[in-house]
Amino acid sequence: DAMVIQNPRYQVTQFGKPVTLSCSQTLNHNVMYWYQQKSSQAPKLLFHYYDKDFNNEADTPDNFQSRRPNTSFCFLDIRSPGLGDAAMYLCATSREVGGYTFGSGTRLTVV
Amino acid sequence: AQTVTQSQPEMSVQEAETVTLSCTYDTSESDYYLFWYKQPPSRQMILVIRQEAYKQQNATENRFSVNFQKAAKSFSLKISDSQLGDAAMYFCAYRSANYGGSQGNLIFGKGTKLSVKP
Numbered sequence: 001d002a003m004v005i006q007n008p009r010y011q012v013t014q015f016g017k018p019v020t021l022s023c024s025q026t027l028n029h030n031v032m033y034w035y036q037q038k039s040s041q042a043p044k045l046l047f048h049y050y051d052k053d054f055n056n057e058a059d060t061p062d063n064f065q066s067r068r069p070n071t072s073f074c075f076l077d078i079r080s081p082g083l084g085d086a087a088m089y090l091c092a093t094s095r096e097v098g099g100y101t102f103g104s105g106t107r108l109t110v111v
Numbered sequence: 112a113q114t115v116t117q118s119q120p121e122m123s124v125q126e127a128e129t130v131t132l133s134c135t136y137d138t139s140e141s142d143y144y145l146f147w148y149k150q151p152p153s154r155q156m157i158l159v160i161r162q163e164a165y166k167q168q169n170a171t172e173n174r175f176s177v178n179f180q181k182a183a184k185s186f187s188l189k190i191s192d193s194q195l196g197d198a199a200m201y202f203c204a205y206r207s208a209n210y211g212g213s214q215g216n217l218i219f220g221k222g223t224k225l226s227v228k229p
Contacts, residue, residue, distance in 0.1 A: 031215070042202060042219040043156070088154055092217075097208055099146055100217055102156035 003027070006091050006103035013081050013110055021076040021106045023091030032074040033100070034066060035090040043090055049074060050096075078108075086110045113138045115205050117220035124193045125228050131178075132188045132223050134203030142208040145179065145186045146217070151199040159201070162186065164208070190225075198227045 004025045013019040023032065030051050035043035047056045049068045063085070065077040078085055088107050092100040114137045124130035136145070147159040162170045162179050170177050174191045190197055203220040 033216075037154075040200075040222075040224075042221050045216055048216065090156065092156075094215075094217075096215060097206075098144065099158050099161050099206075100156075101158075102148075104153070104155045107154070 004091055004093055004101050004103035006089075006106050008106060009104060011106055011108050013078075013108065015082065015110055016080045019078050019081055019108070021078075021089050021091075021108070023074045023076070023103055024072050025093045025101075026072070027093055027101060028071065029093035029095055029101070030071070031094045031096065032068060033092040033094070034064075034074070034076050035092065037088040037090055037105075046076070081108070081110045083110050113140070113143075113205050113207070113218050115203055115218050115220040117203050117223050119223045120221070121224045121226070123226045123228060124190070124197075126193055126195060128193055129189060129191045130193055130225065132190075132201055132203075132225070134186045134188070134220055136184050136186065136203075136205050138184070138205065138207075140207055140209065144206045144208060145177075146204040146206070147175070147177070147186075147188045148202045148204060148219075149197075149199045150202065150222075151196075156202070160188065193227050195227050195229060198225055200224050 033048040034046045037043040046060045067075045088105045090105045091103040094100045116135045143164045145162045149157045149159045160172045176189045178187045200222045202222045205218045
């Protein structure tokens with residue numbers, strides 16, 4: 001089945017140690033998104049790629065970076081995770097219009 | 112800028128009963144999409160139902176239906192014959208039909224937590 005896959009499902013990282021979360025899709029959607037979701041809150045958009053064009057939200061911290069080496073894969077890099085970065089990170093894909101398809105998310109714990 | 116408002120932080124329904132979740136939105140656009148997403152404790156966001164603004168007919172998916180009032184900018188979700196598996200956080204979301212920069216991004220409400228009592 002066509003889907004969005006996020007790895008790992010759970011990630012524990014040390015304070016200040018760089019960490020990378022991955023997302024892959026088999027839907028051939030040209031738009032990919034990264035959201036941060038903290039407990040009992042709505043997802044917050046960090047950035048998205050329209051094909052290879054990177055779009056950063058104005059309030060996304062510089063600590064967060066992203067890479068999209070090809071249509072299928074997208075990575076979220078957190079250069080120096082702080083305790084406040086502990087959250088669920090959701091990857092989603094879409095075409096230019098219509099709905100999004102979400103992955104299962106990666107729950108990040110910072111110790 | 113578009114906004115989405117869900118005024119009910121929490122709702123509760125008895126199993127087999129019907130419940131309606133409210134959502135209002137604000138936009139100056141005429142062409143857009145509205146969605147209801149379900150997020151159970153496992154945390155995967157699942158699309159429940161979708162409505163295109165140009166369609167007057169309300170969308171229906173099995174036990175889930177919407178009441179789309181374009182003039183009032185209201186988009187409520189009705190869940191009939193509620194089941195224990197319906198317990199989740201429900202997010203109302205808006206997306207412009209005009210893609211350009213951030214215009215095509217999904218805008219979420221704050222969510223409504225639905226509990227289902229056996």
